[in-house]
Amino acid sequence: MQQAHLKEDRVHGDPLYPIRVYEICCRPGEELLDLHWHDELEFLMLTKGKATFRVSMDDYELEAGEAIFVNGGQLHSGYITSEEECCFTAVVFHPDIVGNGRFDLVGEKYITPLIQQKYVIPAHISRQTAGEVELLELLLQVFDLNINELPLYELTTKGLLQLIISKLMMLGGPSYRELPPAVSPTHIDRLKLIIEYIQMNYSGPIRLEELAALVSFSESYFCRYFKNFTGKSPLEYLNQVRSQRAAYLLKDTDKKITEISLDVGFNTLSYFIGVFKAHFGCTPSEYRRKAHA
Structure with missing residues (x-):
């Protein structure tokens, strides 16, 4: 697999559509995801096998069908925890696509505080609650739209990502928090x-x-x-x-x-x-x- 190191210098998507979906598979013994970070937001869903992902200082054990959310600038990595092939699909996108531009109420009220990690939101999205299941189903739609470039996929993806972010924030309360030192x-x-x-x-x-x-x-x-x-x-x-x-x-x-x-x-x-x-x-x-x- 092609792995990312340090702060990624790749462009995810293009300036007019800063969204990219990646599908990655690794065999046991290979490094699943090197420690790195990027300025974009990311949802990553495990589609096969078992793996542990570290986001910031916390470890999350994922099974197929579960996902993690990685905020902009957060260090993250992952490794395989079973003796079978492990695969994941990820969507990486610039926060501007969901409303982080100037003079934007959505950006000012929700997206900017989200990026600043002022909201309590889960990094691990399992299938334990109805809200998590709904969010995961929306992610699958985003993956399918972009992998197959279905009609109106750009417009539909933008709307779905906004809805996904909204549901993610609802899973956390929504409420504010102070980052520990x-x-x-x-x-x-x-x-x-x-x-x-x-x-x-x-x-x-x-x-x-x-x-x-x-x-x-x-x-x-x-x-x-x-x-x-x-x-x-x-x-x-x-x-x-x-x-x-x-x-x-x-x-x-x-x-x-x-x-x-x-x-x-x-x-x-x-x-x-x-x-x-x-x-x-x-x-x-x-x-x-x-x-x-």
Whole structure:
């Protein structure tokens, strides 16, 4: 699958229709959704298998037919939790499409506060209530309209997304909330800076002290802070990034495994093989054989 890293720089849809529907499938052992963020809003529905998705600091276990909502700028990721293929369909759209323009009452009263995370809304949409079931059925209509480009799909999709946002807000009350200090925009921005630094420099040596210094934290506080948001220690996340890059090189190049190990930042082959196997459940050579089978 084509995966997204960091802040996505792709354009979802086009300026006149900033909406795009994606269908993604992964086999067990593959990374379902790398940690990343984008400015657009997103609804993601699991259509096959089981997976856990992390949105901001919370984990959600999804089964087929359930969905998550990702607000603009929120860090999110996902991984497979079963031994079967896992698939999801997602719609990613710019908030302007549902009413976030200037001099727009809907935008001022609802969409802007939503983006600012001032409303209490669920990130996990299951099938436990009638309201959730209605929302999920509307999402399926959005997917079908855009995948098959049915007549008037652009106009109908815009209306459906507004209705979906309305139902999402009703599931939360609707009521206002105050963000806890741990998820303040400043804390999120610091984490994004660290993730971007790791993604840009993973091939070289990265020390814990330099990561902590980037955000002016002590090393001990930085480790707790990082794990609270990502569910991983800085070293675990760094090794994950390096293993994922190695997997791409194993599939897409003829480089020797020793060379790949050095290219992604591992100093010793034995350590690389151990980390890779812990992440993918097989050695690099086994992974290459499976990828080329």
